[in-house]
Amino acid sequence: MPKQVDAQKVLQAARSGVPLSVKTYTLPHETEMYLEDILGIFLKEMGRDALKDPLAYCLRELAVNAKKANTKRVYFDEKSLDILNDLQYSEGMKAFKQDTLDNIQHYLEMQKAAGLYIKVVFHNTGPVLNLQVCNNSEITKREQIRVFDRIARSRAFDSLEEALTTVLDDSEGAGLGIVILILMLRKIGLDEDAFDIDVVSGETIASIRVPMSEVKAENLKAISQAIVKEIDALPRFPENIMNLQQLISDPDTEINEIARTVSIDPALTADLLKVVNSAAFMLPKKVDNIVEAVKLVGMRGLRTLLYSYGTQKILGNDKPETKALWRHSYRTAFYAYNLAKGITKKKDILDDVYVGGILHDMGKIIFSSVHPDLESKIAAYCRNKGIPSQLFEDLSSGANHSEIGAMIAQKWNFPDALVEAIKFHHDPHGCSPMYQDVVFTVYLANSLCGFQDGGTSFDQIDARILKEFGMESQEQFKRISERLTAAFDKEATGP
Structure with a gap:
């Protein structure tokens, strides 16, 4: 059965300024829906229901990227490839997407066995709603550069539609999705500074800072x-x-x-x-x-x-x-x-x-x-x-x-x-x-x-x-x- 949201617990977190976190190892569809429900409660409490769809997209994009990052780690381990070695990284990425799509359940089970998780944190500090997606496989410098390259590319587009009609290489997780994420944030009044990704204490943390409703x-x-x-x-x-x-x-x-x-x-x-x-x-x-x-x-x-x-x-x-x-x-x-x-x-x-x-x-x-x-x-x-x-x-x-x-x-x-x-x-x-x-x-x-x-x-x-x-x-x-x-x-x- 799909997990039910404890609305009272979520409201308590939203009102008290205490972070609320949800941890998953495989990110099944029902967990994605569960996270969207929590986001909806936070936004309703802040009087900004209209932000749910664009922010749900951003949250889903970051959570899926975190899951892909964990999958990549166990895939490279299985293939005895060093993810930090440029040559071996290029070799591994040639078949990564197709191999994992063909046998995703196998790699998800490997992730769970390895203790690789995705953790989503909701934190209302009053003036700002902080959303964080964390995973305990550290992003490499190469991957981080790729993310920031996508952010830079997003500056070339005036709209989501323009980005969607432009062909971009999406062989890795942080491709077109990150561009759309930045443009989605721009659409609701935020700039790229609202998004960040970094490594802290062994976790890769992708974060979005969302100011409260102007009216609110x-x-x-x-x-x-x-x-x-x-x-x-x-x-x-x-x-x-x-x-x-x-x-x-x-x-x-x-x-x-x-x-x-x-x-x-x-x-x-x-x-x-x-x-x-x-x-x-x-x-x-x-x-x-x-x-x-x-x-x-x-x-x-x-x-x-x-x-x-x-x-x-x-x-x-x-x-x-x-x-x-x-x-x-x-x-x-x-x-x-x-x-x-x-x-x-x-x-x-x-x-x-x-x-x-x-x-x-x-x-x-x-x-x-x-x-x-x-x-x-x-x-x-x-x-x-x-x-x-x-x-x-x-x-x-x-x-x-x-x-x-x-x-x-x-x-x-x-x-x-x-x-x-x-x-x-x-x-x-x-x-x-x-x-x-x-x-x-x-x-x-x-x-x-x-x-x-x-x-x-x-x-x-x-x-x-x-x-x-x-x-x-x-x-x-x-x-x-x-x-x-x-x-x-x-x-x-x-x-």
């Missing part, structure tokens, strides 16, 4: 701005926090004066001492002197701590759901700090990744804590503007919370590193290269939390970022996950 994007932006406007009446930060920020910015200020100002606020004092005495600082003894604590944290560390403290003062943590979000945020912060300190050894980003971890879900916290009547106000706004109310529901529960959080962070004049950590913690490759270290660390820390909570699998975590942190195998990842969990639970750094 405009609606989301309008709603986001309305939410920001709704909190205009809130103070940027409490007055004592503003005073401290000014003192820290003044190079003539002495540490004792800053310590005295901190000690005026018992809650801030307690928070500062809690951070200093956490496992993150690995001090030989407990510190209870505020002057010593300020010295240990440093001016930059204190400044970043104030961003998280001020945010919590404004947003609060009284509701059960808000408390749960803050607990998750503190766990993410602890993991991010320890990933930067213990694995990548990038001490210059420790403060930024710690506070970025605390604040990454600020958008969700805003929805759960700011203005009890916010939802009704935004619903009224949607009605007045003719925007479907479902968009607001998607916004409050889905990946777009990162956009909202970033807009608030900008409004409050947070440093760019924190704004980017908040905005791109579901879409790490969208960040500025300048803040990549911070964003990647917060992304991975958040993914570790998702993995431990059962909401994210190892396969759903970005392979390129895992490689950056030396976690190319699931065993390595699990070891680090268990070590961080044990350290966090021991120190009880959560609120």
Whole structure:
């Protein structure tokens, strides 16, 4: 029987910003239909049903090419030919197409026995739908050059019809199909930069980045701005926090004066001492002197701590759901700090990744804590503007919370590193290269939390970022996950 799509599971992935992956070894027709159904659910959720046919073609083309690439590997192995040797490659390709067509079931069984798979990943990051087709036979330089040659050839055509009436050599997989794929993307408003193919951690990854519907994007932006406007009446930060920020910015200020100002606020004092005495600082003894604590944290560390403290003062943590979000945020912060300190050894980003971890879900916290009547106000706004109310529901529960959080962070004049950590913690490759270290660390820390909570699998975590942190195998990842969990639970750094 054809596999049925679990629509609820797909919707959950589409709304939460967590990648959804499907793995197959032989790509039968029913699996192609299954993938199209998943694509349809993602696009319907994004309000872009009309994109299903062109994107389904692109997805099918890439999946079939991945299957052909796997078939080519087992075929060359069976013929004892070296795929990396130019002469042997040319020899093997002479009969490859006909031989495999005549006995495809045999080669598909060989692929499965060899563990060669095709994996399709759907990932809605809010502003972008990312589609990836991966296979674990690495594309050769020759094959990759051929793909990019086809992309270059596509520039010569003004339409799909013109390409279809032009005779092109299609003796290999990435022939006319890739040209049509690029022209299909162009037809829906994307250029060739939306497509890429590369090798990452032993996988060939063909990817397409699809921006959200312009109408949808405009609606989301309008709603986001309305939410920001709704909190205009809130103070940027409490007055004592503003005073401290000014003192820290003044190079003539002495540490004792800053310590005295901190000690005026018992809650801030307690928070500062809690951070200093956490496992993150690995001090030989407990510190209870505020002057010593300020010295240990440093001016930059204190400044970043104030961003998280001020945010919590404004947003609060009284509701059960808000408390749960803050607990998750503190766990993410602890993991991010320890990933930067213990694995990548990038001490210059420790403060930024710690506070970025605390604040990454600020958008969700805003929805759960700011203005009890916010939802009704935004619903009224949607009605007045003719925007479907479902968009607001998607916004409050889905990946777009990162956009909202970033807009608030900008409004409050947070440093760019924190704004980017908040905005791109579901879409790490969208960040500025300048803040990549911070964003990647917060992304991975958040993914570790998702993995431990059962909401994210190892396969759903970005392979390129895992490689950056030396976690190319699931065993390595699990070891680090268990070590961080044990350290966090021991120190009880959560609120």
